[in-house]
Amino acid sequence: MSRIGKRPIALPAKVEVQIEGQQISVKGPKGELSRSLPPLIAVHQEAQTLKVSRVNESRPARQLHGLCRTLVANMVDGVSRGFERRLELVGVGYRASTQGNKLILNVGYSHPVEIPFPPGIQIAVEGNNVIVVSGIDKELVGNTAARIRAVRPPEPYKGKGIRYVGEQVRRKAGKSGKAKK
Template sequence: MSRIGKRPINIPNKVTVTIDGQTVSVSGPKGSLSRELPEQVQVEQEGQTILVKRRDDSRMARQRHGLCRTLVANMVDGVSVGFVKRLQIQGVGYRAQVQGSKLILNVGYSKPVEIDPPAGIQIAVEANTNLIISGINKELVGNTAAKIRDVRPPEVYKGKGIRYEGEVIKLKPGKAGKK
């Protein structure tokens, strides 16, 4: 049985969970999320905990057991605490700024790159080179951070580009370092 799927999900105060068949809705102080879960799993609420169980022992049910438990746990965490991803921009003249809700990146291209975040995602810029992406949906926060990083991924010779905070880029030696 799935080790992750067996663990119960604790519901914090100020968070309400509504289970309607296969649809799980979670609302809290930061907002509300809803998700349709597959038929192979069932969700039960017992007091201040949520349990995700398999309906049978088929391969598909075993595969989705831990996944569905993690999805529901992320929904509960998102509406109570929220999720944050941090990016760093490195390179001479590389910078970012926010105008309205749009993110404008100057990262060495002939024109600035404009990124319009999806609904529910907030982007903040600190010191022109640190980006903070936050929201209640972990999937959207991660996808938005990945799209921003893909504008100028870090290159392997000087390390210039957009990287996740704490990401280590292994630098290659140039022509002079081959001796």
């Protein structure tokens, strides 16, 4: 039995769940999410909890059990509290701004890089060098933050680039100079 899969999911107040076959919809104060689950997984609502179970004990069903439970739990968390990823720009002259539905990054290239927001994602810029990506879909928030980070990942020599707040960048020593005679 999957340790993660067998844990029940507590439903906060103001969160409604609708289960129609393999389609699950979660509605809360921040919005609504829906997802289609594989046919090997079943979801049951009992009072203010959700239970995720597998239809049989086949290997694929066991593999999907914990995953589907976590996906449903993330949906419940997203519509009740939301998710947020913070990125920081490190480097001289690196800055970010928002313009309409786009994030504009000046990160050392000869041109500004424009990244459009996907629907359901809010991006805010604090100061000039902290980007806050927030939304109700954890997967979409993480993917958007990863796309922003991929524009200029942190480099190991000076540490310049876009990194997650709190991310440790492993630094390398530069070239060692020629020994004096």
